Amino acid sequence: MELNIRLAELQKRTIEHREVLLTEEAAKTALVMPFLQSLGYDVFNPSEVVPEFTADVGTKKGEKVDYAICAGGKVSILIECKPSSVQLNVNHAGQLFRYFSVTDARLAVLTNGVVYQFYSDIERPNKMDDKPFFTFTMDAIKPGDIRTLEKFTKAAFDIDKIVQEAGNLKTQSLIRLELEKEFAEPSDEFVRMMAQRVHGGRLTPAIKDGFAKLLAPAIAALIRDFVNERLSSALKASSPVEDLPPGASDDPSDGDGIVTTQEEISGFHIIQAIA
Structure with missing residues (x-):
């Protein structure tokens, strides 16, 4: 079975049950062990x-x-677990x-079964870094996480x-966090930089405050436009028969018993174009 599946x-299990997994043992049994299994490790060995x-x-x-994953008789990954209700730090x-x-x-994982933080010794050899190099949330997995x-x-472990x-x-995760902060609440430095690029004259406090109020909505509108352009492109995508989903037919009454509606075919092509 593929990792994404x-x-x-x-x-699905995490979303349905995280609220009742109030102890560390519950999180380990219901969430962490299945996660290790999904990565191909034999949790019963x-x-x-x-x-x-x-x-x-x-x-x-x-x-x-809580766990040590070993390969060739040596420890390769250390894992520390907390209850799913705990905010990791x-x-x-x-x-x-x-x-x-x-x-x-050289790898360590801190998790509550929902959030997984991966650490290594990037800054100093044999000393675990203070900040994770990769973090993902099980109830909000992104394609890049997979x-x-x-x-x-x-x-594939190497x-x-x-x-x-x-x-x-x-570095990428830190850049993303800083961008998210700037997009949500632009800093003085970011406001000043953008104002100086757009405004040709003297940057007075009033002008700077005006830019600060406009910057976040402008960023949000830009992101919406990007998304809408991608969706519009997907909606205009052609839908030749040979690109139908595997096993589907352009004839809704096909004799294999599977009825593929036009809406399902259109949906497939929208997702295909976005991807």
Whole structure:
């Protein structure tokens, strides 16, 4: 089964049940273990997925990380879980920070079963970074998330390639966050930069305030226009018979018992054109 299909099934479960998964054990059993399975790991093989992994660190004796994924007898990924009702922050990653430097792992995951934060040692070798290089939310998976998660599957796992790309992923995620902030509430620096490009004269406080009020609506309108242009292009897309969905026929009364309506065919071509 393809990863996107497995994740879609898990996404449905997450949306339906996250409100009742109030304990860490519930989140682990209902959400985290199925997620690891969707990546191709055998959660019932203790040599591959080690629950309650222990590695004494200094004066911290008996501390445990919820899961350790192993390959070739070495730890490759550390996973720390929290209840699905908890808002994740770096303070929840204490064991991950300590274990990261005393195991072979170069990847760590902090999760509540809904949000997954992936960490590595991009800034300093053998020391886990304070910020994740990749974060995704199970109840709002984006196509780009699936492409990234494919790299963490058992079949495709290559730690060197992942760590090499982690820096770019981290930078991209930070840029996205800053853009989201600017689009929602433009900063003084952004307002000043745009005003100076548009306004030829002296930038007075009144002019700057006027630009600040107009900038967010202008950005929102621009994004809407981009979306509408894409949809218009999709609606105008041609629909030759050979491009019908697999198994579909342009004859609604086709003898295979499957009736494909014109609306379904049109919908298929809209999605095809957008993609």
